[in-house]
Amino acid sequence: MTLNNKTIAMLLAAAFLLALAAPWLIPQYRIDRLTLALIYGAATIGLVIITGRAGQLSIGHSAFFGLGAYTTGILLARDIMPLPLALLAAALAGGVLGLVFGKPALKLRGFQLAIVTAALAIVFPLLLPRFSNLTGGHAGLAIPPQFAPESWGLSSVSWMYMVTVVVVGMLVFVAWAVTRNRLGRALDAIRLSELTARSMGIDVAGYKLAAFTVSAICAGSAGGLYAAAIGFIAPEAFGLLINLTFLAALMVGGSRVIAGALIGGLFVQLVPEVAAGLSQAWTQLLFGAILIVVVFFLPGGLVSLISIMQRKVSRSTEAAAATSADTTDSD
């Protein structure tokens, strides 16, 4: 079965509608988990663009995620804006910080870039308690649950879920738009060799910054959704370590494919579920082991399983065709 663009579009539309219908198909507590999975997936979509495609390792996206969370959180807690605008503000905040930080930071490469992004990730949560009248400091910030219009008759969990699906859908579209055709190939070229890309006439600095900013927008939006969905945020949730969760989602799902980000998000939500009986230590150990195992055995992530299976299927159909040709070719 070959997948042409029209088929893919139809499949995606079907998936989208199915996803929206979930609150009527799945119990509420699972909806909650699904929302979180999508949120992590959304943040990881950004990493697909900047790390998976453009090859720039950033362990600082927790800062954009946290900034988005606190932006939406504060706006909702103080009833300044309705949810959609508060989420937009989160996306913008992420984007602005991404742009401002990225412009100088992306002059650096490889390890140097990783360490300055790590610096951002470390400093961000330390700054939050400094503005405790806004952020609630160490005690955290409570955000009232969000509801759909009365007449729709949806629980707040279902409503947040549907909002998340819509926002993630938009982010998927944006990510697809910036990584297709020439744009995507430019990013790939940059990943493989910046020097060669530059000599091919690609504006490496410009593309890197654009990719970084878009990825920050994704992380910021995800953070905004997180605040609205969880209802309570505190600085500890946005430290350096959640970057490892994002990285795990990226590598497990498939670092170069947008769908991989969503699969990865599902995966990182599943692991704590499965490990619910185990202590926190085992969960973290599992995460670390998964990172190592994925790099060695499935570097393309879970999405690469599809192409691996496709290859196996086509090889066996070839073999079957060959043997049938042998039997017909008997004279």
Next chain:
Amino acid sequence: MPAELQVFLQQVVDGIANGSLYAAMAVAIVLVHRTTGVVNFALGEMALLCIFLAWQLAAWGAPLPLAIIAALAFAFVLGAGIERVLMRPLRNKPPLASAVVALGVFLVLNQICALIWPGAQREFPALVPALNFELAGVRVGSETLLLIAVLAGQAAALWWFFRHTRLGLRMRAASDNPESAVYIGIEPNRLFTLGWGLSAIFAAMAGILLAPSILLTTGMMFPILIYGLCAATLGGLNNPFGAIAGGILVGVTENLASTYLPFIGSDLRIAAPLILVFIALLFRPHGLFGTVQAERV
């Protein structure tokens, strides 16, 4: 001496004391990077495991020096083993792969310590009798002097090793051009494994020097790793002396900023060296003392 100057000097000396610790970690980071081109994010946790091991051996009754030597030997095996099994196969893969695996090892080692030695509040025995020396009103502890002495010894040993021994020269050759090293009979693989083993020993030494002054927890090496990475980056990643200078700079900056800049205070003290590194890298992307390495196309 006026009181303000004394306070200032004390802060500087304390900063140098902390900085020596970061420098020791930075030297380990530089050693790994110089020989294999990889930044080993897991160095802190490798050291952590060795520290706990030393503590455990001492708690079981072994004399402290023996426990430490055993832990350092284990460090070598751990470092060399991880390189051989996990990092060597990744040498021709994109750098993201090694970085992710190193982070994975970070998590795994950290949690192994949490599982084997759960709970908190373990105290590492003192390495030297606690004495305080005072010079012109500035206090220095005996542990600090030990630290500085060990650091100086490490730096000197590394310098001598790379400059004046056959093995050190061959290691430099192997990291300069691993493909060509084969043509003169060098086996880069073995040397890289050796480099990881040695750097693990250096990192473990840094951790053991730190251990007596704080409680043993699974998080204890993380700030040291971060500061060590800052110091190594500042110093230029390939230069052990740069790493030491970087370490001292980081320690002093952290202390002075936390004392004299009210916005930083003590909770944001880690921000000061991080911001310093960021700014420094903007002007000198290869570190203050680093050399530009030509990119092979």
Next chain:
Amino acid sequence: MRLVVSDLSAGYGNSRVVHDIALTVGPGEIVALLGANGAGKTTILRALSGIIPRAGSVLLDDREMIDVSARDIVRAGVIHVPQGRGTFGGLTVGENLSATQTGSAAREHALRDKACRLFPILRERWTQPAGELSGGEQQMLAVARALMLEPRILMLDEPSLGLAPLIRIELFETIRAIAADGIGVLLIEQNADLSLKIASQALLLSHGRIVASGRPDEIAGSGTIEEAYLNHAG
């Protein structure tokens, strides 16, 4: 020392690049290996120095070397100077030469003196990083470095590449002198003229196989060289 190669095949990954290679290099002989780009000349050298998978027979004075490790091949005295020289750019000239040594300091001194006599320019550049040397100087350093390993068979891959004509001639004279010392030389050269002048034997490689072999004047006259180079464009 005599190098006798027969039935050699070698390649990268799953493909074989060269097939049925047979050649002999005796002490003091210079054997020129000619052929267009991509014919497989470098592959043969890489197979002989043990850094790529290979099959067949490589006899060094009756010792079978086909399964020997690269390091032990170097120890046995088969030294390969790769294309592009392969010097250690970050190390000084002196360090480049010393990096080869695992034995006594006295021996190192003796070898160094000998190498510097052949290439006096190296003494002048002794403390400079090798990366700062000119192309010709780097080539001399590469050959000097090979000599530090006391080769019995010296294999040179395109030593004259990128060098000025005068330097080339000097270099080839030096190669002749090295062979005169009893070292067998296997020489890859795009520049057929120069190598044929000093070689006692020439082999022509095309598409991974030897298509002609014999004395230089035989090969040069027969027109097979042009054929081989031209055919390869296809």
